[in-house]
Amino acid sequence: MGVNIQSYNKKLLARPEQNLEDHLKEVSEYGISYLKENLKEEFTEEKEKIYKAGLFFHDVGKSEISIQNAYYNKKKPPIFHTHLSVIFFYSWLIDFLKKDLYELLNDKKLKVISFCILSHHGPPHRKLEYNIFSQILNKDKKISIAKEVFGILKSFDFCVTEKTFIDTYNKFIKGYGENIYEFHFATALTPDLRKSFSIFYNALVKSDWYSAMGIPPTFQVKSATKVSLPSDFLEPERSEVHKYIHERQEFKENILLELPTGFGKTFLGLGYALKTKRKRIIYTLPVTTIIEDVYENSLKKYINEKYLEWYTSRYLVLKSLKKKEKKEELEQTEYLEAKYFEKPIIITTLDQLLLAFLGVDRYPLKEASIYDSCIILDEPQLYSPLMLFLFSKFFESYREDFNIIIMTATFPDFLKNKIKQFFIEPFKISSVEKIFAKYNRVKFNVSYLGCSIQSKEFQKIISKLISGNKKIAFIFNTVEKAQNFYRNLSKHVPKYLFHARYIYRDRVNKLSELKEKLSKAPIIVVSTQAIEAGVNISFDLMFRELAPFDSLIQSAGRVNRFNEHPNPCPIYIFGNEEDFLPYKRNQLKITKEILLNLKINSELDFYMALREYWKRIEQDLKSDEGKAEKLFNAVTKISPFSIDLDEGKVNLRDTYFKVSVIPIKFYDEIKKLLEKYASLSRENYWEKKKILAEIESYMVEVPFWSFKDFLDTEEGIQFINLKYDSDLGLLAQEENFSFI
Numbered sequence: 001m002g003v004n005i006q007s008y009n010k011k012l013l014a015r016p017e018q019n020l021e022d023h024l025k026e027v028s029e030y031g032i033s034y035l036k037e038n039l040k041e042e043f044t045e046e047k048e049k050i051y052k053a054g055l056f057f058h059d060v061g062k063s064e065i066s067i068q069n070a071y072y073n074k075k076k077p078p079i080f081h082t083h084l085s086v087i088f089f090y091s092w093l094i095d096f097l098k099k100d101l102y103e104l105l106n107d108k109k110l111k112v113i114s115f116c117i118l119s120h121h122g123p124p125h126r127k128l129e130y131n132i133f134s135q136i137l138n139k140d141k142k143i144s145i146a147k148e149v150f151g152i153l154k155s156f157d158f159c160v161t162e163k164t165f166i167d168t169y170n171k172f173i174k175g176y177g178e179n180i181y182e183f184h185f186a187t188a189l190t191p192d193l194r195k196s197f198s199i200f201y202n203a204l205v206k207s208d209w210y211s212a213m214g215i216p217p218t219f220q221v222k223s224a225t226k227v228s229l230p231s232d233f234l235e236p237e238r239s240e241v242h243k244y245i246h247e248r249q250e251f252k253e254n255i256l257l258e259l260p261t262g263f264g265k266t267f268l269g270l271g272y273a274l275k276t277k278r279k280r281i282i283y284t285l286p287v288t289t290i291i292e293d294v295y296e297n298s299l300k301k302y303i304n305e306k307y308l309e310w311y312t313s314r315y316l317v318l319k320s321l322k323k324k325e326k327k328e329e330l331e332q333t334e335y336l337e338a339k340y341f342e343k344p345i346i347i348t349t350l351d352q353l354l355l356a357f358l359g360v361d362r363y364p365l366k367e368a369s370i371y372d373s374c375i376i377l378d379e380p381q382l383y384s385p386l387m388l389f390l391f392s393k394f395f396e397s398y399r400e401d402f403n404i405i406i407m408t409a410t411f412p413d414f415l416k417n418k419i420k421q422f423f424i425e426p427f428k429i430s431s432v433e434k435i436f437a438k439y440n441r442v443k444f445n446v447s448y449l450g451c452s453i454q455s456k457e458f459q460k461i462i463s464k465l466i467s468g469n470k471k472i473a474f475i476f477n478t479v480e481k482a483q484n485f486y487r488n489l490s491k492h493v494p495k496y497l498f499h500a501r502y503i504y505r506d507r508v509n510k511l512s513e514l515k516e517k518l519s520k521a522p523i524i525v526v527s528t529q530a531i532e533a534g535v536n537i538s539f540d541l542m543f544r545e546l547a548p549f550d551s552l553i554q555s556a557g558r559v560n561r562f563n564e565h566p567n568p569c570p571i572y573i574f575g576n577e578e579d580f581l582p583y584k585r586n587q588l589k590i591t592k593e594i595l596l597n598l599k600i601n602s603e604l605d606f607y608m609a610l611r612e613y614w615k616r617i618e619q620d621l622k623s624d625e626g627k628a629e630k631l632f633n634a635v636t637k638i639s640p641f642s643i644d645l646d647e648g649k650v651n652l653r654d655t656y657f658k659v660s661v662i663p664i665k666f667y668d669e670i671k672k673l674l675e676k677y678a679s680l681s682r683e684n685y686w687e688k689k690k691i692l693a694e695i696e697s698y699m700v701e702v703p704f705w706s707f708k709d710f711l712d713t714e715e716g717i718q719f720i721n722l723k724y725d726s727d728l729g730l731l732a733q734e735e736n737f738s739f740i
Contacts, residue, residue: 003169005162006065008146013071014059015212016683021152023211024056028156030207030217031055038199038368051200053092053158054113058120058204061085063149076682080132082118083172084143089117091160091168092153101171105182112193115185116201120208123361124201126186133176143169191636195371195401202368206340213332224281224344224374227274227307234271238264239435244426245271252276254399254423256406256416258432260439260603261557265378265407266298270345273374276403280373281345284353286382287533288312289500291347293511297536299347309334309343311352314504316693321508332686341369350383350391357394358635374403381408381550382533385621389628392418397636409553410607412614414621436604441560443568446595449546450576453485458574462543466493470540471521475555477545477575477582479528480732486526487728498527501729503663505697511535531558538562539569546575548583549591549613553606568600582703590616660699661707662717663724670695674715700730707732 014023032052036043043051061084062068067077093104104110119128136143145165153160175183189197210217236243241257245268255272259265273281283299285291295310312318315338337343346369353375356366380388392415395404399422406423425432451458453474465472476482479501486497496517498510517523518537525531525539529547532554538561544552552573560569573595577588594609662670677691695717702720710721723731 002142002173003166004142004144005147005150005166006144008063008065008068008148010068010072012063012068012146012148012152014062016071016074018212018214020059020062020149021155024059024152025156026211027058027204027207028052028056030210031203034203034207034217035199038203038371039196049096050093050110050113053096054089054117054200055204055207056156056158057085057089057092058082058117058208059085060088060149060153063146065144065146068146074681074683079135080121082121083132083136084145085117086114087169087172088153088160088165089114090172091165092158094168095160095164101168102182108188108190108193109196111185111188112197112200115189116197116204118185120201120204124186124197124359124364129184129186133172136173137177198364198367199371201364202340205362205365206336206342209336215333218333218337218342222307222342222344223279224274224307225277225279227303227344229271229274229302233302234267235264240431241268241427241435245275248275250275250277251403254404254406256411256423256425257427258408258410258425258607260436261409261554262561263435266294269376269378269405269407270299272405273376273403276374278372278374278403279344280341280369281376282341282353282370282373283345283347283376283378284350284380285347285378285533286349286380287530287535288314288349289507289511289530290533290535291349292318293535295347299345303345307344308347309338309345310347311338311341312349313352314696315339316689317504317696318508320690320693321505321697340365341373350377350380350387354387354390354394357390357398358631370398371401374405377404377406377408379408379533379554380406381410381412382554385624386628388412388415389418389621389625390631393628393632395419395422409557410550410610410614412618413611414614414618433604433607436607437602439563439603440568440601441563441565441603442556442571443600444552444556444595444598445570445572446598448572448574449592449595451574453543453545453574461572465541466522466524469522471518471538472524473531473539473542473544473555473558474524474526475531475542475544476526476528477547477579479729481545482526482528483728483731489524489526493524494522495524495526497728498525498531499729500528500530501700501702502726503666503698503700503724503730506726506729531555536561538564540565541569542571544571544573546573546577546588546592548587548617549594549610552591552595553610556606584620586620587617658701659704659707659711659718660696660701661711661720662695662698663700663730664712664719664721665724666698667719670698670717670719674717700724702730 012020014020032048032055035051059081061081062071064079064081064084066079067081070077090101090104093099093110094101097104115124115129118132119125122128150160150162172183174180181187206217234242234246236246241259242264251272257265257268259268269283270281273283283294285294291310291312295308299308316335319335338346341348352366353370355361356363356370359367396419448458453462474482474485476485479499482497482499486495489495494517496514498514500507502510514525515537518525521540529551532551535558537558539559542555542559544555547555552571556571559571577585577592580588590613594613598609599605673691673695677688680688680691707720707722712719712721720730725731
C-alpha cells in the first residue's frame with residue numbers, strides 16, 4: 001500500500017466535460033470573493049493565500065489515474081478524491097509555511113478548511129471522514145497520481161514537490177491506520193468554529209457548483225440593503241405601530257409586536273427588517289400553503305423579483321408545474337438561489353432555519369446565509385412548541401449574528417420569559433391592549449358546544465344560514481371529517497373543499513381558486529386548520545369544531561377580517577373534548593372551560609383569554625421543552641457538523657410522523673417517469689432532478705401510523721392503496737366513501 005507518481009499524457013479533467021485546471025482556477029476565484037464578502041476578518045497576504053489554496057486544492061485529488069480513466073470513459077470513479085486533495089493541501093502547507101505536519105494538523109483554521117475539502121461532495125459528518133479514508137487504508141494496490149498535476153500547481157504558484165507529497169501521504173496513511181487523533185478533522189471541530197466552517201463550506205461548494213454549470217455565481221452582488229420600497233408601502237396614519245416603523249431610520253434592537261390578525265403585519269415586518277441594514281431578510285410563515293401566495297400577491301408588487309424569492313422543500317416541484325420556458329442554466333441558478341437563501345429576501349418556514357442550525361444533511365449551505373440577516377417570525381405560535389423551544393435555544397447562542405422581529409396575535413408567556421432579555425416590546429401592555437380593544441369583528445357562539453354537527457337541531461340552523469347568500473366556512477380538525485361533510489352537502493350548493501391532503505399537482509392552484517370562489521358569494525368552504533394561518537381571506541360566518549384556543553383565535557381571524565360588517569360576525573363552536581385528535585384532550589378541555597366563561601366586548605377579551613390558555617397548558621409542554629434541550633445539546637456538545645441525521649427523520653413541524661406517498665391511481669404515470677429517469681446518464685443530472693420533481697408532484701403527505709396498512713413500496717417509492725379524487729383529495733378509508 002502506497003502512492004505512485006507517473007505521467008498520464010492526457011489533459012486532466014475535473015469531470016468528463018470540464019478541464020481540471022480551468023475548474024480549479026474558477027473555484028479559487030469565485031470562492032475568495034465570497035469569503036471576502038462574508039468573513040468579518042482582516043485578510044493578510046498570507047491568510048488570503050491559504051484560503052485560495054484551500055479552494056484551489058479541493059479537486060486536486062482528481063489527478064489520481066483511476067479517477068481520470070473513469071472520467072474519460074464517462075464512468076463513476078472507483079474511489080473518492082477528497083482525501084487525496086486534503087493530503088495535497090497539507091503537502092503545500094508544509095513547504096509554504098515551513099512547518100511540521102503535526103503542528104499544522106493542530107491549527108484550528110486549517111482543520112476547518114481541510115474538513116470542508118473532505119466533505120464538499122456531501123453532508124459533513126464523522127462517518128463521512130472514516131468512509132472516505134477507509135478506501136485507501138483497505139486498498140491493496142498503490143494509488144497512482146498523474147505527474148501532470150504538479151505542473152498545474154506550479155503554474156498557479158501552489159508548488160508541491162513530489163517528495164513532500166509522498167512523505168505527507170505516508171504519514172496520513174500511518175496516522176489513520178493507527179487512529180492517531182491529530183489526523184481526524186471532524187472530531188476536533190468545536191462549536192466555536194461553526195460559523196467559519198459554514199462560510200468556507202459555502203464558498204467552496206457553491207463555487208464548485210457554479211463552475212461545473214459553466215456560469216459565474218450570483219451570490220457576490222446581491223444584498224437586501226439595496227432594496228428600496230415605495231413611500232406608500234407603510235401607512236404611518238394607520239396606527240401608532242405603523243408610524244413607529246415608518247419614522248425610525250435604523251433598528252439595532254430585536255422587537256416583539258403583539259397585534260390583532262389582519263393588522264398588516266407583513267408590511268410592518270418587512271419595513272423593520274429593511275431598517276436593520278442586514279444583508280438578507282428571511283421571512284418565515286408557519287404554513288407552506290401560503291408562502292407562494294404572499295410572494296405573488298403581496299411582496300412582489302413592491303419588490304423587484306431579482307431581490308425576492310420563496311422557498312419550501314417543494315420549491316422545485318411547484319416551479320416545475322408552472323411550465324415556465326427557461327434555459328436550463330437559468331433554472332439551476334434560480335433553484336440554487338432559492339434553496340440556499342442567496343436572494344436578498346427569502347420567504348420560507350421556520351423549520352428550514354432549524355434544520356440549518358441542526359446541521360442536518362447539507363444545511364450548512366443555508367446557515368451561512370442566516371448570518372447577517374434579519375429574521376421575521378410571523379405568527380410563530382402556530383408552530384409546534386418543540387420548534388419554538390428549539391429556536392429560542394439557538395437564538396440565545398447566535399443572537400449577535402442576526403436581528404429578529406416577532407409578530408403575533410399573542411406570544412406565549414412561557415416563551416416570552418425565555419427570550420425577553422434579548423427583545424424590546426416598543427409598546428407598553430396598555431397600548432397593546434388598546435389596539436386589541438379597537439376591534440370587535442367576531443363573537444363565539446357556544447350554544448352547540450358538545451353537539452355533533454350531524455344533529456338535527458344543528459342541521460336546521462346550517463340550512464337556514466346556507467340560504468342566506470353568505471360566505472360560510474366549516475372548519476374541522478381532520479381531513480376525514482371535512483371530506484365527509486363536504487360530500488354530504490347538496491350538489492346544488494356552491495361549495496369548495498380546502499385541505500392539505502391533495503397531491504402537490506392539485507394543490508398548486510387551490511388557494512387562488514379559493515380566493516376566486518370567495519369573490520363570488522355565496523359559497524360554502526369546508527376546510528381544516530390549513531386555512532387558519534396567513535390566508536388573507538374573509539368569511540361572513542364560521543362553524544368551527546372545538547380545537548385548542550389559539551387555533552380558534554386563528555380561525556376567527558378569517559371572519560370579518562377587513563371589518564366589512566359593522567356588527568360582530570358569529571363563529572359557532574361545535575364538538576367536544578372526547579373527540580380530541582390530532583390534539584391533546586387536555587388542550588380541548590381547558591379551551592371548553594374558557595369558552596363557557598368567556599364574555600366578549602372586544603378582541604381584547606380574546607387576547608386576555610388566550611394568555612390564560614397559554615398559562616394553563618404550560619405544564620403540558622414540559623416534554624417538548626425537554627426534547628428541544630436534548631436536541632440542542634446534541635448539536636452544541638459535539639462537533640457541530642458531526643450529527644449524521646437525515647432530514648426526513650427530523651420531525652419538527654408535526655406532532656405525529658408523516659410520510660410522502662403516491663396514490664395508486666398514478667402508478668402507470670410514475671412507472672413511465674422512472675423508466676425515463678433510468679434511461680438518463682449521470683451527466684444529465686439536472687434533467688434527472690426535474691424528473692424526480694415531477695414524480696414528487698404526485699405525492700401527498702399522510703400520518704404514517706394511520707395509513708401504514710395501505711402502503712406498498714416499489715423502487716424506493718411508497719404508493720398508497722386508497723382512492724384519490726382531485727376534488728376530495730386522498731380518501732382515508734376506501735369503503736367509507738362513494739364518489740359524487
